[in-house]
Amino acid sequence: MGKPLLELTEQGYYCARADVYIDPWRRVQRAIVTHAHADHARPGMGQYLAHRDSEQVLRLRLGASISLQTLNYREPIFMNGVEITLFPAGHVPGSAQVRLAYKGEVWVISGDYKLEDDGLSPAFEPVACQHFITESTFGLPVYRWRPQQEILSEINAWWKGLADSGENAVVSAYSLGKAQRVLRLLDRSIGPVYCHSAVAQTNRALEAQGFDFGLWQTLSEAPKEKVQGAILIAPPAAVGSAALRKWGDYQTGQCSGWMALRGQRRWSNLDRGFVLSDHADWTGLCRAVEATGAENVYVTHGYSAVFARYLREEKGLNAQTVKTMFSGDDAAEDLDKSLMMQAEKTGGES
Ligand SMILES: [Zn+2]
Numbered sequence: 001m002g003k004p005l006l007e008l009t010e011q012g013y014y015c016a017r018a019d020v021y022i023d024p025w026r027r028v029q030r031a032i033v034t035h036a037h038a039d040h041a042r043p044g045m046g047q048y049l050a051h052r053d054s055e056q057v058l059r060l061r062l063g064a065s066i067s068l069q070t071l072n073y074r075e076p077i078f079m080n081g082v083e084i085t086l087f088p089a090g091h092v093p094g095s096a097q098v099r100l101a102y103k104g105e106v107w108v109i110s111g112d113y114k115l116e117d118d119g120l121s122p123a124f125e126p127v128a129c130q131h132f133i134t135e136s137t138f139g140l141p142v143y144r145w146r147p148q149q150e151i152l153s154e155i156n157a158w159w160k161g162l163a164d165s166g167e168n169a170v171v172s173a174y175s176l177g178k179a180q181r182v183l184r185l186l187d188r189s190i191g192p193v194y195c196h197s198a199v200a201q202t203n204r205a206l207e208a209q210g211f212d213f214g215l216w217q218t219l220s221e222a223p224k225e226k227v228q229g230a231i232l233i234a235p236p237a238a239v240g241s242a243a244l245r246k247w248g249d250y251q252t253g254q255c256s257g258w259m260a261l262r263g264q265r266r267w268s269n270l271d272r273g274f275v276l277s278d279h280a281d282w283t284g285l286c287r288a289v290e291a292t293g294a295e296n297v298y299v300t301h302g303y304s305a306v307f308a309r310y311l312r313e314e315k316g317l318n319a320q321t322v323k324t325m326f327s328g329d330d331a332a333e334d335l336d337k338s339l340m341m342q343a344e345k346t347g348g349e350s
Pocket residue numbers: 035037091112328
């Protein structure tokens with residue numbers, strides 16, 4: 001056997017034959033980007049390739065003038081004989097798994113994914129391969145999600161309770177993915193829906209792609225007097241900021257998979273935690289790996305050592321941990337922070 005089709009380099013995953021990187025973390029000439037979160041889509045690449053639905057958000061985050069080619073799912077292209085195809089990852093709008101195939105050798109790199117269909121991005125599609133690179137952000141058996149409809153009902157009930165007593169609700173959710181998932185399913189009969197600027201910008205970029213999240217307004221459109229019974233969706237970095245304090249009496253709820261563990265540090269600053277994640281839970285990870293039929297599994301992000309050991313010992317797979325440079329949730333949060341500061345500088349609402 002010669003060199004494998006895909007290797008991990010200092011820049012990120014690299015396919016030498018096609019001369020292309022996947023989600024590189026250093027500047028390279030050609031990058032395939034699985035989705036627009038900050039730890040996967042980084043600035044400064046010569047050319048980008050991504051799913052069509054990522055286009056506007058990538059241009060918002062990386063610059064309008066980036067060189068970007070987009071593909072539909074299951075629409076193969078060839079780079080020096082290597083067949084490259086994107087498949088749905090179900091993580092956030094525009095998220096994709098990347099399949100690379102050459103002379104019968106098939107690799108799939110999952111990017112981030114979840115199995116539950118969120119109604120925004122097409123559901124995760126297992127792709128047969130010999131080598132599967134999987135994320136494992138929530139790769140511990142304690143992480144098992146309840147159906148999102150139940151969580152959204154909880155959020156609506158919490159908001160209704162606050163509205164009935166004249167208070168507002170602030171939901172903390174990442175500006176790409178989580179925010180739109182919540183936004184889509186809020187019960188508008190309870191009160192008005194507002195979005196913080198970082199969320200609003202992302203909404204608009206996605207709406208330009210044809211997404212529809214229902215009625216919402218930016219925070220600056222809120223009346224200056226007392227707002228009552230409203231809900232605001234804001235990125236985690238904005239929650240607790242001075243700007244929100246003048247927004248009247250409110251309680252804060254955070255939507256995150258991390259809320260499943262009460263010991264989480266962030267829990268203590270919040271009034272409510274809602275267990276809603278854009279990543280696969282333990283069951284989802286196990287099902288996804290099995291469905292690929294891959295014998296070789298490379299585990300990255302989160303609890304990779306635990307999940308890789310489980311795959312080796314319980315499933316008899318050739319599984320190993322792969323070290324990458326960034327952990328998803330923190331990077332997404334950093335990006336929310338920078339979008340927020342951008343908006344403040346340009347005179348947007350804060
Ligand atoms: Zn992500």
